[in-house]
Amino acid sequence: xxILVTGGAGYIGTELVSRLAQMPEVKKIVVYDNLSRPNYxxxxxxxxxxxxxxxFIKGExxxxxGLRLALKDIDVVYHLAARVTTPLAHTDGHLYEQINHWGTAxxxxxxxxxxxxxxxxxxxxxxxxxxxxPADENTPPNPTTFYAVSKLRGEDHVRxxxxxxETFIFRCGNVYGYSRSMRFDAVINRFAFEAxxxxxxxxxxxxxxxxxxxxIDSITRALAGVxxxxxxxxxxxxxxxxxxxxxxxxxLKQLVPDLEFILINQHMRFSHLMVKxxxxxxxxxxxxxxxxxxxDLQNFLSRLSx
Amino acid sequence: xxxxxxVFLFWRQMTVExxxxxxxxxxxKGLRLFTSSSxxxxxxxxxxxxxxxxxxxxxxxxxxxYHFPETLQFRDYVTExxxxxxxxxxxxxxxxxQRDASGNLLFTSDPDHCCYLNKTQPMxxxxxxxxxxxxxxxxxxxxxxxxxxxxxxxxxxxxxxHPMLDWTAKMIWQYRKEYNLPTHPLEEKGYVSIGCxxxxxxxxxxMQEREARWYGLKKVECGLHTExxxxxxxxx
Numbered sequence: 401x402x403i404l405v406t407g408g409a410g411y412i413g414t415e416l417v418s419r420l421a422q423m424p425e426v427k428k429i430v431v432y433d434n435l436s437r438p439n440y441x442x443x444x445x446x447x448x449x450x451x452x453x454x455x456f457i458k459g460e461x462x463x464x465x466g467l468r469l470a471l472k473d474i475d476v477v478y479h480l481a482a483r484v485t486t487p488l489a490h491t492d493g494h495l496y497e498q499i500n501h502w503g504t505a506x507x508x509x510x511x512x513x514x515x516x517x518x519x520x521x522x523x524x525x526x527x528x529x530x531x532x533x534p535a536d537e538n539t540p541p542n543p544t545t546f547y548a549v550s551k552l553r554g555e556d557h558v559r560x561x562x563x564x565x566e567t568f569i570f571r572c573g574n575v576y577g578y579s580r581s582m583r584f585d586a587v588i589n590r591f592a593f594e595a596x597x598x599x600x601x602x603x604x605x606x607x608x609x610x611x612x613x614x615x616i617d618s619i620t621r622a623l624a625g626v627x628x629x630x631x632x633x634x635x636x637x638x639x640x641x642x643x644x645x646x647x648x649x650x651x652l653k654q655l656v657p658d659l660e661f662i663l664i665n666q667h668m669r670f671s672h673l674m675v676k677x678x679x680x681x682x683x684x685x686x687x688x689x690x691x692x693x694x695x696d697l698q699n700f701l702s703r704l705s706x
Numbered sequence: 707x708x709x710x711x712x713v714f715l716f717w718r719q720m721t722v723e724x725x726x727x728x729x730x731x732x733x734x735k736g737l738r739l740f741t742s743s744s745x746x747x748x749x750x751x752x753x754x755x756x757x758x759x760x761x762x763x764x765x766x767x768x769x770x771x772y773h774f775p776e777t778l779q780f781r782d783y784v785t786e787x788x789x790x791x792x793x794x795x796x797x798x799x800x801x802x803x804q805r806d807a808s809g810n811l812l813f814t815s816d817p818d819h820c821c822y823l824n825k826t827q828p829m830x831x832x833x834x835x836x837x838x839x840x841x842x843x844x845x846x847x848x849x850x851x852x853x854x855x856x857x858x859x860x861x862x863x864x865x866x867x868h869p870m871l872d873w874t875a876k877m878i879w880q881y882r883k884e885y886n887l888p889t890h891p892l893e894e895k896g897y898v899s900i901g902c903x904x905x906x907x908x909x910x911x912x913m914q915e916r917e918a919r920w921y922g923l924k925k926v927e928c929g930l931h932t933e934x935x936x937x938x939x940x941x942x
Contacts, residue, residue, distance in 0.1 A: 462802035464771070494810050502811065505771060506801050556775045 402428040404474045407481030409433040409442040414581035415620040421450030429453050432470050434460040441580040461503030467510035476518045479507060493546040500550035505557040518566045520626055525571045525612050525639060527552040530671030537635055566633040568626055573639030573675060577616035578703040588648055592700050595652045601661040605670040607646035612639040612675035615696055622685040629684045636681045640689050642674050651694045725869040726759045737837035742766040745781045746900050747890045751881045752842040752870050757788040765792045766832055770824035771801060772902035776891045797824045813904040817920060826929035833864045842870045843931060850927050859936040
């Protein structure tokens with residue numbers, strides 16, 4: 401099986417590529433990434449297990465010709481590449497559109513001309529927008545940020561593939577936890593960094609906003625598991641926890657006793673974004689909360705260098 | 707019907723038989739024919755007529771890369787329904803080379819250039835391969851189209867054949883009704899003229915049909931009908 405991973409050098413991609421490289425049925429992995437976040441950790445740290453299978457192409461989603469060439473003989477595509485900023489993805493709407501919407505459309509066009517048999521797209525739980533109760537896959541999307549709008553429009557293009565190619569759209573929760581290629585803008589990761597090194601966390605809004613999350617190990621296991629699980633293509637939520645921002649702080653306070661926090665704009669009451677776990681999918685893909693959230697955080701802090 | 711004949715309903719409007727005869731004449735001369743279509747609801751009349759005459763005639767769909775997913779799905783559906791020989795025509799210039807000085811895609815600052823790279827330039831290359839371009843423009847769609855003739859020269863010695871030129875919106879509607887032709891799925895959501903998504907606008911009740919495309923700009927044509935045509939003075 402030959403696989404192409406867009407965004408393969410990113411936060412999720414680095415861990416996914418490392419996992420895929422160890423699977424015997426995987427013969428080749430093409431990492432297709434423009435390194436827009438200057439994060440080179442996929443390429444460092446000694447040889448990965450299965451490293452001889454991995455090839456890197458520095459390319460971008462809008463390179464129509466480059467995509468067609470990269471997809472030659474590929475069987476499976478993981479489409480992780482995206483422009484992502486948190487919090488407050490409310491500026492420069494065109495750039496989100498350019499990458500997440502039109503870039504995805506461009507990839508879909510190239511896939512249509514290829515031998516690809518399975519397409520896996522990491523969309524976002526953000527497509528549901530503000531929620532008053534946990535959204536399941538039948539809840540009409542109502543995205544409120546440029547990022548989430550562009551991810552939903554990307555879904556529409558990906559879904560065109562479904563009649564011909566096995567197509568999976570995963571609406572992923574906010575990802576947290578240690579990856580070799582870190583993102584410290586995602587809320588839990590940023591809190592862990594600030595708690596450990598600064599002993600003071602900055603919080604947007606009141607902190608009471610609920611968010612749905614998934615650990616990096618879980619999402620990586622789930623995405624790799626799609627290659628083997630007896631699953632039909634479709635649109636699925638991929639989340640394992642829904643907690644408030646202040647819950648994260650409370651847990652961190654148990655681990656970092658002298659921790660303080662600052663509410664920098666507590667006049668803003670953010671909406672909840674709650675997404676219902678799809679227990680069937682989580683079971684099929686063997687993802688579950690194997691330890692408590694506090695243990696997750698403890699494990700994360702243990703990976704920090706001091 | 708005054709002026710009605712086998713070829714023209716009135717002195718200009720071509721009948722299906724007239725279109726068929728003209729196509730057979732072209733083919734008898736050994737000319738290579740193709741058509742192009744945007745696969746909007748009103749475009750389906752010509753496609754349906756052609757499918758009754760000769761389904762092997764290539765139907766070029768100019769896939770700019772900016773279409774609504776619904777349009778692409780509708781294209782596939784109609785292709786199968788009518789048994790068409792549809793060809794996906796894509797731009798030569800990769801998308802990442804279609805950005806302006808600010809790094810934004812061209813439709814944000816220079817839609818003419820965007821249309822040129824994604825529509826006119828690819829179609830220009832197609833014209834070199836054929837002798838007759840069967841084109842579904844109608845005179846009642848714009849002033850530019852009203853000035854056209856049923857047969858008109860195009861670059862590289864190609865003939866533009868405009869069989870629908872003097873069909874009216876009512877005739878199109880009647881034909882669609884008679885043959886129960888499908889409707890583009892976005893029409894029921896309020897879209898009346900559907901092209902590339904960035905330059906297509908769903909009409910508000912107080913807007914004119916022309917404002918459905920390139921809203922806010924003086925631009926009314928993409929270039930296919932202004933650049934890929936050899937203009938002559940119109941015969942009275």
